[in-house]
Amino acid sequence: MAVALTPGPPSAPSDDRPRKIVASVSRGDRIFRFGLRAAGLTVLIITGLILIFLLLRSFTALHAVGFRFFTTQSWFISTNQFGIAALLSLTVLIALIALVIAIPVGVATALFISEYAPPRLRRSLIALIDLMAAIPSIIIALFGLYFVMPRILGFDAWLSHHLGFIPVFHFRLANFPGNYASSTFIAGVVVSVMVIPIITSLSRQVFSQAPQGEREAAYALGSTKWGMIRTVVLPYGRAGVIGASMLGLGRALGETIAVSFILSPIFIFNYHVLESGGNSVTFMIATHLLQAGSKEISALMLAGLVLFAMTLGINTIAAIIINRSRSGATASAD
């Protein structure tokens, strides 16, 4: 090492090793970096604090029912008969419906924006997707409750009449419009409006990074535009789309306001999505927390903790996938 540091004449090729670069960091810079690191650490600490506080507050409920919390399908606080089996599965059901709508629409929109729209229109469309992400969820909830719900009932009836042989669309109640209202399906449709911008903007970014050389190669081989997209853009963007969809799933699982506007609560899992009544963890927290006694608060905290851990896990995996698909493509920009 000592030899390499003294720049001697390049006589001996065996000494021709790269010099070790020692960057001297001034004291001010060291403090500066320390401060920045502290900020980064604070973000991690806040996430940890959320976990810790929810955990601390949920001990009462955990003590009362233990592991049964995850298997019980009812919500009777005083008799210790409460759990999130139904809540969680209904939450997932809503999220899945939202994704079934949002993934095709989102990916198609992303493809349209990145591949088909002329540059001018592309800019406005990207702004439009940004705007869609910025529309407050309460506005979408209003739209869902007062505009979508009355108009979708006919479609619900249509689905159950003609596709009722599919178990999910089977309808066991009397054929009366009110029985189609407040259903899991409608909640999923409204939630999909909030998931679409997430999926669209992330997939679009990945699609637009598909290498130009490969696109041109596809064209040079005589491919049509769709052929190029199918063979170049979509394979390149696959990981990004998966990550975006998972992030969308996390968002859909946590949606509160639209869901609580639309659903009327039930406490038994019901996979007949067109039937009135549904529930979700967020719905329970939003509607019950303010009137709850200390034990129910604890139960809701536990439910919140489960939801938080679940979405944090899903989102973290999604973020890792997205970061991986992004890295390498560009070093400096996104």
Add this chain to the structure above:
Amino acid sequence: MVTQDAQSVAATTGTGPEGTGTTAGSQAAERKVRIVRVSPEGAATLLGAALGALALVWVLYERVLPFSGVLGFWLCWYVAFLLLYAGMARIQWDRRDVVNKATTVGLATAGILVLLVVVGTDLYTLVRGAPAVFHVSFFTQSLAFAGPDSPLDIGGVAHAAVGTLEQIFLGTLLAVPLAVTTAVFLSEVGGALARPVRIIVEAMTALPDIIAGLFVYALFILTLGLQKSGLAAALAIAVTMLPIIARASEVVLRLVPGTLREASLALGSSQWRTVWNVVLPTARPGLATAIVLGMARGIGETAPVLVVSGLTKEFNFNPLSGPQVSLPLFIYNYAHIEGVTQQYVARAFGAGVALVVVVLVLFWIARRLGGSTPGELTRQQRRRLARQGART
């Protein structure tokens, strides 16, 4: 995750495959080949398929088959339209071309659908809220003296607007320093800590928004024993805004050309000076965009404030004590929870108009401030520079 779209546009525009068709004509005499994207045949086929499907579905759906419902009608129309279009295209072109054209139409439909949803939600709120907004009292009074059936010229949402303004101000104040510092850390320092921080920040952007409220409730109200207040709501909003701003800011900072940093370092300035005098000023418009977009997101948050801010019908200018209602919470309460009367719903939609307008204005500001890559000037800035250049 949103602002970076604006930046990446500049990188992607012009790289589309249509750019490959332009001939490399350096001489002015050579005419640029224009690729016609819409041919008369193509347009006629589209229109014909649309009209034919409309007529067919109308006859089948409304007259022959026992179907009903508006949504079902248009779904059937769309399926018929796609089939007809593919069929008509098949007569004229070969199979590959038909697939290409049909997918083009399908993808464009998704774009149009999204456009309709965005415009639809905003327009619907504006139209439904219009009756309440056209009263002076709406902007000047609280709901203190208005009952469920009071006419719309008594009472308003001024108290909720006050709450929203104070909460978003406090929330921004709390979130922005930490968010921007984190972004600077991620883009300038990096290292082993940066990876988990970046992933957690990204994961937090899509976190259930009610968890923030639950956290503040557990920390503020249950553990510290404080009362529900505007400050608690601001804290909850800050928790939700933090990752959004941090992530958007990091993207903006990473767009600052590395050569600028190197130039500054080569001139002998420290890293701290480089960040403060070169990186941050270069990224200023982008950072402003990130912050304003974060505010636009924060201002519409309902779930976090739902459990921690409390509810009141009266003015409360003090965010530190007593319940303080905000616009989203106002809507939540009067559109859904409290015995829904005609007037309450109208007021809720009125508050919705206020909220939509505020979000649109913030969004517009964000677009005006930045939206382009650092160093790239807006049209106005270019004009101003040109004027200055002409004067000297």
